[in-house]
Amino acid sequence: MKKTVPQRVFSAVLITLISVSVMFPLAWMAIAGFKGKTEVLRSPFQFFPDMWRWDNYSAILADPQFLRAMGITVVGALIFTALSLTVNTLAAYAFARLEFTGKRFWWVYCLTPMFIPAMAILLTSFMVVSKLGMLDTLAVLIIPGAASSAQMFFIRQFYLGFPMAVEEAALVDGATRWQIFVRVFLPQSAAPFVVMGIAAYLAYWNAYVWPVLTITDPDLTQIMQFLGNFRSDRGNDWGLLMAGSTLASLPTIALLLVFQRFIVNGVRISGIK
Amino acid sequence: MTALDSRVAVPADPAPDGVAPQRRGRRAARRGRDNRTAYLMIAPMVVLLGIFVMWPLVYSVYLSTFKISFYEEPEFVGLDxxxxxxxxxxxxxxxxxxxxxxxxxxxxxxxxxxxxxxxxxxxxxxxxxxxxxxxxxxxxxxxxxxxxxxxxxxxxxxxxxxxxxxxxxxxxxxxxxxxxxxxxxxxxxxxxxxxxxxxxxxxxxxxxxxxxxxxxxxxxxxxxxxxxxxxxxxxxxxxxxxxxxxxxxxxxxxxxxxxxxxxxxxxxxxxxxxxxxxxxxxxxxxxxxxxxxxxxxxxxxxxxxxxxxxxxxxxxxxxxx
The missing domain is CATH 1.10.3720.10 (MetI-like)
Structure with a gap:
């Protein structure tokens, strides 16, 4: 269908309007970071700062606690992503391509957690990790959430779609299942790995309640925990808080922009439609 | 890391040299090996889910039938x-x-x-x-x-x-x-x-x-x-x-x-x-x-x-x- 000129103009206007309203809160957050203490909630209202100043951004970047929180969260998120991809991919391959005794039982067992709301096990999980002496370690943030039914299911669906012929040929050639997994399946898994890897990274980066419960050591404070504490400790310094929130969101926004193609299509292959 | 252990533990395929075994025997052997591989592959996930999801869930159900307080011994109260x-x-x-x-x-x-x-x-x-x-x-x-x-x-x-x-x-x-x-x-x-x-x-x-x-x-x-x-x-x-x-x-x-x-x-x-x-x-x-x-x-x-x-x-x- 060719579009007429008025239709094109209409589309362009609508695109602008929608993008502006969707992005407005984020833009507002970034702009507030450029405002001085007295400007940020001044009446009469002012849209842009009198003078664009970097004070808030440089102040938060000079805050060693903020930097440490950003750093430790990046480290934790990367380890978490790698560990959870490893654990879930292994299980996904076994459930997609291998026949074994008790498969149905273990399949239901591995999928059930998808239907358990986090709150139902939050308190007892906390008791378990404190019994295991994991409180105030990076491990408590990484290990308990690494096995993910949803992620395993997603990758398993992807592996189900692989043609059988490749595998049978390799088996005839005397390759082990393990060799087939490593040499045939892994090299072709980039797309689901990116989608699920980013989901895992985001889940770790944006986590709040679990770190608040399990981490009290300031050296291990996670970035969202830092922002949450910041609000209760220094709640009135909105400019600084908005600058910190902007910087804390940049890594996730950057991830989206870099991998947008994978992510946006990932929704499509996520098993719903 | 459990995942790495299981990788190390998988042996190279001990394919029988020389004699070509019968079809049926071979299929059984294949299944035996698949069982082993499969269990090694799902083990990390099964163990992690067991410790951090299934056990907490069971424990929640168990605890919900007790009256727990700081001052007294837990008391079984059923579905109260x-x-x-x-x-x-x-x-x-x-x-x-x-x-x-x-x-x-x-x-x-x-x-x-x-x-x-x-x-x-x-x-x-x-x-x-x-x-x-x-x-x-x-x-x-x-x-x-x-x-x-x-x-x-x-x-x-x-x-x-x-x-x-x-x-x-x-x-x-x-x-x-x-x-x-x-x-x-x-x-x-x-x-x-x-x-x-x-x-x-x-x-x-x-x-x-x-x-x-x-x-x-x-x-x-x-x-x-x-x-x-x-x-x-x-x-x-x-x-x-x-x-x-x-x-x-x-x-x-x-x-x-x-x-x-x-x-x-x-x-x-x-x-x-x-x-x-x-x-x-x-x-x-x-x-x-x-x-x-x-x-x-x-x-x-x-x-x-x-x-x-x-x-x-x-x-x-x-x-x-």
């Missing part, structure tokens, strides 16, 4: 706490708050998403790619950042009240007025989630053959006729899925009110999960047993709902069921 939770008016109030929030956000979110998806469908490839990324952007923002940001926007001198001022309406004390607080939380709630809904609906829309619309147009069907006679009936499954998942997610809302209002004013934003969380933190008598029991009761309801959704979605999707 379940009755206690059902009799607690604050628990029911929190359920109503959760339902109200779901009513505020789920239909609105789906309508916005359907409009956006229909619009994106008409765009050129490049414009559509741009729009898809734009609407998805809020979904990568953390709930904590969104909460803090919207609290900032809802300040008395904040941008929301300024906009109201342009319409000559007085400043509203958004988060401190019991009538406005929950709708005020619904806005960031929708903002965070409508992107994914839009993309799912877009995928559904693209599956509808274009010639349905063309012939409808030839028959003189207007925009609304096409919407209600073609689009919505053909998207029935997707819409049902979105309604039900949206509902289960909405009723579990937790972090936004935790950070924005902590359940206030006068419990107007105390959702079920926040209620459970806060009653665990409050040192009320038997707080542990009470909140465990309440969370399990929610789990039974929500787990059942999501199981039904999963059955629906998975039935015509998976290749081997």
């Amino acid at each position: 706490f379940y009755q206690y939770v059902l009799d607690s008016p604050r628990f029911w109030e929190s359920i109503w708050v959760g339902l109200y929030y779901a009513v505020l956000t789920v239909p609105t979110g789906i309508v916005i998403a359907l409009l956006l998806a229909s619009f994106i469908k008409t765009l050129s490839r490049r414009a559509a790619a741009f729009m898809k990324t734009t609407v998805y952007l809020p979904a990568v923002v953390s709930t904590v950042v969104a909460s803090v940001l919207f609290v900032f926007m809802y300040q008395d001198e904040g941008v929301v009240n300024w906009m109201l001022g342009l319409l000559n309406r007085g400043p509203v004390n958004w988060l401190n007025d019991p009538g406005y607080a929950l709708p005020a939380i619904a806005v960031p709630g929708i903002w965070l989630s409508f992107g994914i809904t839009t993309l799912i609906l877009l995928a559904g829309l693209l599956d509808i053959p274009e010639n349905y619309y063309e012939s409808a147009q030839l028959d003189g069907a207007g925009f609304f006729a096409r919407l209600f006679r073609i689009t919505i009936p053909l998207l029935k499954n997707v819409l049902l899925y979105l309604l039900v998942t949206g509902f289960t997610l909405a009723i579990q809302l937790f972090e936004l009110p935790l950070i924005m209002t902590n359940g206030g004013p006068v419990d107007a934003t105390t959702t079920p999960n926040l209620y459970i969380f806060n009653s665990f933190r409050d040192l009320t008598p038997y707080a542990t047993s009470f909140s465990l029991t309440a969370s399990l009761m929610l789990f039974v309801v929500l787990g059942a709902i999501s199981l039904v959704i999963f059955r629906l979605v998975n039935s015509d999707k998976a290749i081997d069921g």
